Amino acid sequence: MMQFPAMRVLIADDTVLMRTMLSEQVASYGHDVILAKDGREALERAQAEPFDIAIIDWEMPWLSGLEVCWHLKADPRTAYSYLILMTSHDEPFYEMEALDAGADDFIHKPVNRAHLKARLKAGGRITEMHRLLVAQAQTDPLTGVANRRALLERAGEEIRRALRSRQPLSLLIADIDHFKRINDSRGHAAGDEALQRFVKTLDGALRPGDLIGRYGGEEFVVLLPNTALADASAVAERLRQRVAAQEMGPNSDSFRMTASFGVAAVMPEAPGGIDEALRVADAALYRAKAEGRNRVVP
Ligand code: GH3
Ligand code: MG
Ligand code: MG
Ligand code: MG
Numbered sequence: 001m002m003q004f005p006a007m008r009v010l011i012a013d014d015t016v017l018m019r020t021m022l023s024e025q026v027a028s029y030g031h032d033v034i035l036a037k038d039g040r041e042a043l044e045r046a047q048a049e050p051f052d053i054a055i056i057d058w059e060m061p062w063l064s065g066l067e068v069c070w071h072l073k074a075d076p077r078t079a080y081s082y083l084i085l086m087t088s089h090d091e092p093f094y095e096m097e098a099l100d101a102g103a104d105d106f107i108h109k110p111v112n113r114a115h116l117k118a119r120l121k122a123g124g125r126i127t128e129m130h131r132l133l134v135a136q137a138q139t140d141p142l143t144g145v146a147n148r149r150a151l152l153e154r155a156g157e158e159i160r161r162a163l164r165s166r167q168p169l170s171l172l173i174a175d176i177d178h179f180k181r182i183n184d185s186r187g188h189a190a191g192d193e194a195l196q197r198f199v200k201t202l203d204g205a206l207r208p209g210d211l212i213g214r215y216g217g218e219e220f221v222v223l224l225p226n227t228a229l230a231d232a233s234a235v236a237e238r239l240r241q242r243v244a245a246q247e248m249g250p251n252s253d254s255f256r257m258t259a260s261f262g263v264a265a266v267m268p269e270a271p272g273g274i275d276e277a278l279r280v281a282d283a284a285l286y287r288a289k290a291e292g293r294n295r296v297v298p
């Protein structure tokens with residue numbers, strides 16, 4: 001049975017023997033290992049792929065383990081990774097220096113297996129807590145989809161990906177029609193349930209790479225990678241029909257709900273980026289409402 005979460009562990013040491021020994025032990029617990037043969041490579045690997053824990057040798061050519069710790073703690077992408085500095089020095093001064101440089105823990109060489117295991121376990125607790133906080137900070141608690149902040153972050157990533165792959169990227173805004181009436185006539189709890197059902201309906205009609213985010217109260221944005229404007233409008237139309245056909249509430253008190261959709265291209269048509277695309281989609285949504293709701297306007 002696994003004793004801590006599966007983690008990505010970066011191991012930086014300038015001796016092959018040490019790297020081999022450490023990586024064998026770490027991998028035996030089910031973790032993924034990333035190897036670096038010196039401090040410079042450790043930073044390169046850390047920037048290229050995120051990791052949860054690093055075991056860093058102090059004495060290495062080019063860049064010492066102490067300097068690696070400084071750099072990793074100064075970079076927001078790795079600032080909360082768990083760093084274990086490793087050295088054969090055993091005076092208390094070194095331990096102090098290590099913690100001061102940003103190391104979270106310290107281990108003596110030669111490395112005792114039980115000590116390393118215990119330290120990985122401590123790092124595993126921090127890793128779990130960090131993952132939980134990141135997930136909570138990105139998720140809308142009512143519906144489980146990305147919150148506005150995470151949505152905008154992901155939009156930035158999707159724009160970069162679309163640029164690299166020269167693929168189109170579109171988005172749509174979906175806004176439930178007369179949602180206030182549902183709250184007013186059936187109560188806020190029923191309104192909450194309707195929001196959850198709405199998201200499930202959208203989710204069930206989208207592709208795995210599409211991303212739903214809660215943009216406002218009863219407004220959701222869907223990012224559609226590899227999708228040009230015309231196809232995005234077709235997606236929105238499919239969502240509109242699914243929502244309108246969905247039976248809501250218990251059988252005795254069933255009702256239906258409709259939504260209006262504004263659609264816009266993000267890439268390559270909107271050089272103003274995500275803000276511009278959201279503005280265009282919002283204007284389209286406004287027209288969809290004005291023209292009678294329960295419709296898609298590109
Ligand atoms: P329209 O067709 O023009 O979009 O009308 P609407 O009633 O849907 O729009 P309006 O913006 O006037 O009202 C949105 C309502 O959504 C008001 C707000 O109380 C409700 N709402 C926002 N967030 C939540 C939520 O988390 N739970 C519930 N139950 N209601 C919410
Ligand atoms: Mg060394
Ligand atoms: Mg409104
Ligand atoms: Mg609405």
Ligand code: MG
Pocket residue numbers: 175176216218219
């Ligand atoms: Mg609204």
